[in-house]
Amino acid sequence: MVFSSTIFLCVYLPLVLLGYYICPKKGRNLFLLIVSLVFYAWGEPKYVFLMIFSILVNYIFGRLMDKNRGRQKRMKLLLVLSVVIDLGLLSVFKYTDFIITNVNAIFGSSFDLLNIALPIGISFYTFQAMSYTIDVYRDDVRVQKNLIDFGMYITMFPQLIAGPIVRYADVQDQLAERSVTTADFSEGVMRFVVGLGKKVLLANQMGAVWSEIYALGGDVSALMAWTGAIAYTFQIYFDFSGYSDMGRGLALIMGMKIESDFYYPFAACTPTDYLRRFFRSLGDFLEDYVALPIERVACRGSDVRVTWRKRTASFFAGAVVATITALWFKASIPMLVAFLPLILLIAAERAVHCGGGGSSLVRRNLATRTVGRIVTLVLVSLFWTQLKLRSVGQLLDYFSTLTVLGSYQSYMVYMTVFNQEYIWALLAAAWLVIPSVLGWYGVDLSRGRAGAVVRTVYCVGLLACFVFSVFVIMPQYPGYAVSPFKYITF
Numbered sequence: 001m002v003f004s005s006t007i008f009l010c011v012y013l014p015l016v017l018l019g020y021y022i023c024p025k026k027g028r029n030l031f032l033l034i035v036s037l038v039f040y041a042w043g044e045p046k047y048v049f050l051m052i053f054s055i056l057v058n059y060i061f062g063r064l065m066d067k068n069r070g071r072q073k074r075m076k077l078l079l080v081l082s083v084v085i086d087l088g089l090l091s092v093f094k095y096t097d098f099i100i101t102n103v104n105a106i107f108g109s110s111f112d113l114l115n116i117a118l119p120i121g122i123s124f125y126t127f128q129a130m131s132y133t134i135d136v137y138r139d140d141v142r143v144q145k146n147l148i149d150f151g152m153y154i155t156m157f158p159q160l161i162a163g164p165i166v167r168y169a170d171v172q173d174q175l176a177e178r179s180v181t182t183a184d185f186s187e188g189v190m191r192f193v194v195g196l197g198k199k200v201l202l203a204n205q206m207g208a209v210w211s212e213i214y215a216l217g218g219d220v221s222a223l224m225a226w227t228g229a230i231a232y233t234f235q236i237y238f239d240f241s242g243y244s245d246m247g248r249g250l251a252l253i254m255g256m257k258i259e260s261d262f263y264y265p266f267a268a269c270t271p272t273d274y275l276r277r278f279f280r281s282l283g284d285f286l287e288d289y290v291a292l293p294i295e296r297v298a299c300r301g302s303d304v305r306v307t308w309r310k311r312t313a314s315f316f317a318g319a320v321v322a323t324i325t326a327l328w329f330k331a332s333i334p335m336l337v338a339f340l341p342l343i344l345l346i347a348a349e350r351a352v353h354c355g356g357g358g359s360s361l362v363r364r365n366l367a368t369r370t371v372g373r374i375v376t377l378v379l380v381s382l383f384w385t386q387l388k389l390r391s392v393g394q395l396l397d398y399f400s401t402l403t404v405l406g407s408y409q410s411y412m413v414y415m416t417v418f419n420q421e422y423i424w425a426l427l428a429a430a431w432l433v434i435p436s437v438l439g440w441y442g443v444d445l446s447r448g449r450a451g452a453v454v455r456t457v458y459c460v461g462l463l464a465c466f467v468f469s470v471f472v473i474m475p476q477y478p479g480y481a482v483s484p485f486k487y488i489t490f
Helices: 004-020 025-041 045-067 072-094 096-107 122-138 146-154 166-176 182-215 223-255 273-278 280-298 308-331 333-352 365-383 392-403 412-419 419-431 434-440 449-478
Strands: none
Touching: 004 025, 004 146, 025 045, 025 146, 045 072, 045 146, 045 223, 072 096, 122 146, 122 166, 122 280, 146 166, 182 223, 223 365, 273 308, 273 333, 273 365, 273 392, 280 308, 308 333, 333 365
16 A cells, blocks of 8 residues: 555545544554554555564563663663664565675575565664664663554554654654644645655656656667656655655644655755755664764774874765665665765765765855756766666666667657646646745745735645646556555665
8 A cells, every 4th residue: 555546545544534533642542553554564464563573672672771771781782682683684584685696696606595575664664663772772762661652653654664764752752742733734734745746746757757768778869868867866756755745744644743854855965965865864863873883983092183093984984874875775786886986975075074064165156066966966866777777787788878879769758758648747746846946945935924825825736736646647647656655665
């Protein structure tokens, strides 16, 4: 079940909202826990038990660490065991075949692939559970003694299968007490509609353009190949941010405030800036739990001054974070090869700023910002296209297509882009992104007396986009309309 499917929009969501508001406040967490498990089990019933196991393990270890507060060695042992179990489960299901493939390639062995199906959203709820146990160990959060509340925190269906990675510290107070105002409800509905529009009107249309170009193989020009790469980059962004907006909207309708995972990533001037703006929750997680601990351990006992030791530690930490980010999206050698320039640039920028602080030289004037944005877009477009390529050979073939002139049998693609359905879809999509574009330039039209009129007009337009998406675009492209979000494969 996906948020853009008819069964979700017309059956599941209305029933959940009706039940949620009928249910007494003390029973709402239990209700959300049950419906979230049902949501997850809709597509993968057997993996519900894996999620329940993860909930129980991290809940028990959190309680044990709290009881052993002050016994540092015992607490550290408990933390290590919980992290090993979490990462062990994630590695078995997500990275086993990747490891076997590379072992066979390096040593010439012939181990059979296990072909284990990847549980949807396992990366998200695993990292979420790990952040809780680590924060309990650090005494940054209160231990959760209510198993129902903790289970609801892990399984919240608005962000269950696709994030963001919600830190326990950000929602611990909302688990016990939350309320919904009329303003919150309307804001949540608006966010949901915008997210649905991003998915159906933008992501799916960009995906269709990429599919047409990719289907032509090497029989395209360099310009057409770049068009496909950039189209797929936009598909990824609008798919991801669309899901995030829909999830945040649903959470807000039920009184949960979740931070956005995206902050104008195409305004980024450097690869590091891009990762901070794109998928912020993963970046914050890796920064707090991977990069900073590496730097603290490596620089233990050093003086306050910036030394080569600190810069080396920052470079290594940046490289580790960038590599984990690449493997998060796809565990493959082509992905790492494509991401290698970004890994080096991210690590170098972190080393220059000795931990990532400070302002980049690229951002100092309009000319360097413009060049930085173009270069960053090119690099991330090369990176994202590797999600579709299966081998280094395909990677090299596609890269060669980007740099040389090929055949121009691309008329079909141009017709795909400029046919009537696409024009109407893109016009509707343009309405959706008005606040984002204005926000990029610091313009806020919601204030003052005219703000109410502007907001009303915009919301009427959103309603029209919603109707257009559900009743016009989705029936024409059923395969694309209900296609799983790209997020759920991670």
